[in-house]
């Protein structure tokens with residue numbers, strides 16, 4: 328499942344982290360992959376991208392085109408959550424954005440370059456049967472890293488903060504994604520999603536313009552918008568300051584009502600996604 332949108336701050340990483348942890352706590356075997364050179368997902372799981380993740384220890388090690396490429400299994404790390412493993416990221420992931428156009432342009436690289444979009448899908452193959460769900464946290468742009476995630480994914484979650492500029496930026500993202508997808512399909516890429524959903528993030532009920540934007544988004548995307556929005560909560564942002572999720576902080580650190588409201592919203596969102604996963608597996 329890819330969590331994508333090229334708007335930074337739309338809540339991709341927060342959503343991906345809480346979803347991956349929720350699923351792991353529920354007993355699924357989960358692999359979270361950090362595709363963002365800024366590596367917030369890694370940091371949230373205790374891997375400081377500058378200190379704890381050395382050269383060739385990110386996803387880049389597994390998807391690079393040269394002979395230093397290594398199996399994905401070698402860059403997978405255990406997290407403190409039983410059942411949740413993570414492939415960390417750091418700034419070296421940027422090299423994939425530079426390498427890919429060179430490989431595409433070079434005559435020698437042949438098929439490897441022409442099928443770059445299948446890169447992630449290919450390297451996931453050997454570990455696929457060790458996991459029930461793979462959560463891909465995309466960078467905030469529609470570059471090659473996001474493309475390989477969109478091609479490897481079988482489900483897509485687009486996070487959207489309900490504000491005018493964010494929604495305009497999302498519509499650009501969707502348009503560009505449509506263009507890119509049709510090119511990739513022509514090149515032989517297979518893109519088939521069991522489901523695509525929009526998740527309203529950082530929503531404030533009391534904010535009139537936001538509520539209008541939510542109404543607008545729902546009128547446009549209908550049932551493709553998750554019924555439950557993720558509410559804006561200081562419990563989430565404060566937990567983030569100490570690189571934690573709501574599942575890690577203690578309830579007594581917060582006003583109980585604040586914590587409970589955030590947890591309730593989170594459970595509702597994650598529950599809805601879990602139901603979509605079950606449906607795609609053919610379970611009710």
Ligand SMILES: Nc1ncnc2c1ncn2[C@@H]1O[C@H](COP(=O)(O)OP(=O)(O)O)[C@@H](O)[C@H]1O
Pocket residue numbers: 334335336337338339340341342367467528529530557558559560561563564567568
């Ligand atoms: N539901 C929420 N309530 C409060 N703050 C949030 C919420 N979701 C995300 N944030 C904060 O918003 C910022 C951006 O979120 P993030 O998930 O990193 O976005 P992205 O990955 O799309 O760039 C972070 O500081 C995060 O703590």
Ligand SMILES: [Mg+2]
Pocket residue numbers: 339340341363367465
């Ligand atoms: Mg992010």
